[in-house]
Amino acid sequence: MRSRLVLPLLGSAAAVAVATLLVVALKPIAPTLSLGVLYVLGVLPVAVVWGARWSLPVAVASMLTFNWFFLPPVHTFTLRDTENWSALAAYSVTAIVVSELAARSRRRATDAEQREREAALLAEIAGHLLGGEELEGQLGWIGGRTAQVLGVPEAVIELDAARGRSRGAPTPLEVDGRVVGTISLPAGAQPQTAVQRRFLPALAALLAVAIDRRRLEREALEAEALRRSDLAKTALLRAVSHDLRSPLTSITTAVGALRNEALVFTDADRRELLDTIAVDAERLARLVGDLLDLSRLEAGGAEPERELWSLDELVRDAIDSLGVADRVEVAGGQPLVNVDPVQIQRVIANFVENALRFSPPGAPVHVRLTATRREAIVRVVDHGPGVAEPELERVFEPFYRGADRSGAGLGLAIARGFAAANGGRVWAESRPGQGATFALALPVVEAPVELPA
Amino acid sequence: MSRRILVVDDEPQILRALGTTLRGAGYTVDTAATAESALAAAAAQPPAAVILDLVLPDGRGTDVTRELRTWTDAPVIVLSAIGEEREKIAALDAGADDYVTKPFSVDELLARLRAVLRRLTPEAGPVLEVGGLTIDVAQRLVTRDGERVKLTPHEFDLLRVLAQNRGKLLTHRMLLREVWGPAYGDEAHYLHVYVSHLRAKIERDPSRPRIVLTEPGAGYRLVDADAS
Numbered sequence: 314m315r316s317r318l319v320l321p322l323l324g325s326a327a328a329v330a331v332a333t334l335l336v337v338a339l340k341p342i343a344p345t346l347s348l349g350v351l352y353v354l355g356v357l358p359v360a361v362v363w364g365a366r367w368s369l370p371v372a373v374a375s376m377l378t379f380n381w382f383f384l385p386p387v388h389t390f391t392l393r394d395t396e397n398w399s400a401l402a403a404y405s406v407t408a409i410v411v412s413e414l415a416a417r418s419r420r421r422a423t424d425a426e427q428r429e430r431e432a433a434l435l436a437e438i439a440g441h442l443l444g445g446e447e448l449e450g451q452l453g454w455i456g457g458r459t460a461q462v463l464g465v466p467e468a469v470i471e472l473d474a475a476r477g478r479s480r481g482a483p484t485p486l487e488v489d490g491r492v493v494g495t496i497s498l499p500a501g502a503q504p505q506t507a508v509q510r511r512f513l514p515a516l517a518a519l520l521a522v523a524i525d526r527r528r529l530e531r532e533a534l535e536a537e538a539l540r541r542s543d544l545a546k547t548a549l550l551r552a553v554s555h556d557l558r559s560p561l562t563s564i565t566t567a568v569g570a571l572r573n574e575a576l577v578f579t580d581a582d583r584r585e586l587l588d589t590i591a592v593d594a595e596r597l598a599r600l601v602g603d604l605l606d607l608s609r610l611e612a613g614g615a616e617p618e619r620e621l622w623s624l625d626e627l628v629r630d631a632i633d634s635l636g637v638a639d640r641v642e643v644a645g646g647q648p649l650v651n652v653d654p655v656q657i658q659r660v661i662a663n664f665v666e667n668a669l670r671f672s673p674p675g676a677p678v679h680v681r682l683t684a685t686r687r688e689a690i691v692r693v694v695d696h697g698p699g700v701a702e703p704e705l706e707r708v709f710e711p712f713y714r715g716a717d718r719s720g721a722g723l724g725l726a727i728a729r730g731f732a733a734a735n736g737g738r739v740w741a742e743s744r745p746g747q748g749a750t751f752a753l754a755l756p757v758v759e760a761p762v763e764l765p766a
Numbered sequence: 767m768s769r770r771i772l773v774v775d776d777e778p779q780i781l782r783a784l785g786t787t788l789r790g791a792g793y794t795v796d797t798a799a800t801a802e803s804a805l806a807a808a809a810a811q812p813p814a815a816v817i818l819d820l821v822l823p824d825g826r827g828t829d830v831t832r833e834l835r836t837w838t839d840a841p842v843i844v845l846s847a848i849g850e851e852r853e854k855i856a857a858l859d860a861g862a863d864d865y866v867t868k869p870f871s872v873d874e875l876l877a878r879l880r881a882v883l884r885r886l887t888p889e890a891g892p893v894l895e896v897g898g899l900t901i902d903v904a905q906r907l908v909t910r911d912g913e914r915v916k917l918t919p920h921e922f923d924l925l926r927v928l929a930q931n932r933g934k935l936l937t938h939r940m941l942l943r944e945v946w947g948p949a950y951g952d953e954a955h956y957l958h959v960y961v962s963h964l965r966a967k968i969e970r971d972p973s974r975p976r977i978v979l980t981e982p983g984a985g986y987r988l989v990d991a992d993a994s
Contacts, residue, residue: 551849554847554848554849555847558847558848558868558869559777559779559780559868560779561868561869562777562780562868562869562870563777563779563780563782563783564783564869565869565870565871565872566780566783566784566787566869566870566872567783567786567787569787569871569872569873570783570786570787570790570872573790573872573873573876575791576787576790576791577790577792578786578790582786582789582790585782585786586783586786586787589779589782589783589786592779593779596779
């Protein structure tokens, strides 16, 4: 604060002193009266550097000094000749005008610099915000740079004024009467009103654009999510209705045929029609059961009833329940897991069924049990055509079907649901042409449990 | 010799049930599960009629119909499902003769099959008799019980096309093209207006048509009220 007074004071004094010395030095070779113009040269730098506040006093002081030291009678402030009077008046006016002009151009220059800084900052902010960067993360540096531009130690910008952790009195940032946020300056900081009036609305407009843009993006994302879930539901409904309709069609056809007395059937035909009804009724029942399981899983209603089991036992039971023990080879350890046995057997059975469906006739399916420190893993390996890389995730989606379109596409989705309900996970590995591996990982029971003796 | 029917569906169970049923009705049955094998089977043993599922693993029933139409007039009955209306219309436009919606009744399917087999060639005689009407195609005259029924030229052409394809489902597009010309096809509302005018003149009770029947969303069909 003191240097802001001391420096101009010293400078002003120096300007007057230097001009005086110059006059002294040049007095022998030039008329004294004409040398008064040298003081104007002293006024000029003061006006340029410190403005009219200092240059005007310097102008007055210069004329008084000139009068005191050089105009007769010297060492008085009085003048003898009218000639001297008019010269001094001319010098004074010149000094004052020059000081004013210089000060004004200085103000213009500062003002232009200030505007340039503001424009540069606004451009930078616009670049960041419109470049798609998250608004919240930008507020810190925007506040800091705004403080610089306003010439205050700090500025805190907040979008949600209600959160209010601001110090000082927050000023609303407004665009067209809409408050987009607040800016808080430290108490006592007094930036120029003109700068505030110019810069803050521009900043508010930028923030408003960024806020609107963010809102629109969010709305677009939500709309997209909604559309996708609608699409998924439509696909699901279509798949369900197709899967229900096919067995229904063969059942109604067979029943209609048997009831039509105009049609002539052999006993074998009749048996075949009855077989069709039985097989497809069972297919319908299984499909409805699977759909119920799936909807229970999606609603989070498949709470597992956990028991301690050796995983290889669950595997063997699952294979036995399918009646395919002769085509499945099991190898590996006996890790302990704490799971719902019915649900996990279902996962394994669905994997094995799937593997058998895609295996060449007669080819065996291998089941391998391994354990890491944290997970027990069941791998069901087939020698079918394999699964292409992009499909590895999708095979677990409901109603996803392989190229042969067999099955309803629910088995793997249900497997994934039951695995997740038991704290496990499933995934598929495959190299096309080399078969596929479907894996189930379950958390192993960490400490061996003491069984009651 | 019994007539040969080609049944095309990718669901083995449906194929089996339909095959047994049709054999029980006295037909000889060929089956195919894909578009490719259907075309091969039809070429090897030309069928009297084809029962064709709209959605096949290697293509659409519409394309099979179009392909068949390049060399045979054997009637095609399309098996469609709810949600496949657009595809069904496309198949009819491509030359299919009729459709049934899954799950269909066996009696209905057999009746449709009999109907399409009956009219293997469109009636092309100079005078058609239908529903108590006499249509003189050459003279462009329609009479009921000897009394002249006055029709505009478009109404007459509409009735003529329907009568020449008696029993067959004609799509909106087919009727518009036949009657108004190839530049038309999407102006179904046009057609509805003309059909209602035509009914007012030829039906005994236009609010309960017995001659020109509406197939909702698909087209119109002329049936012989006296025959059915």
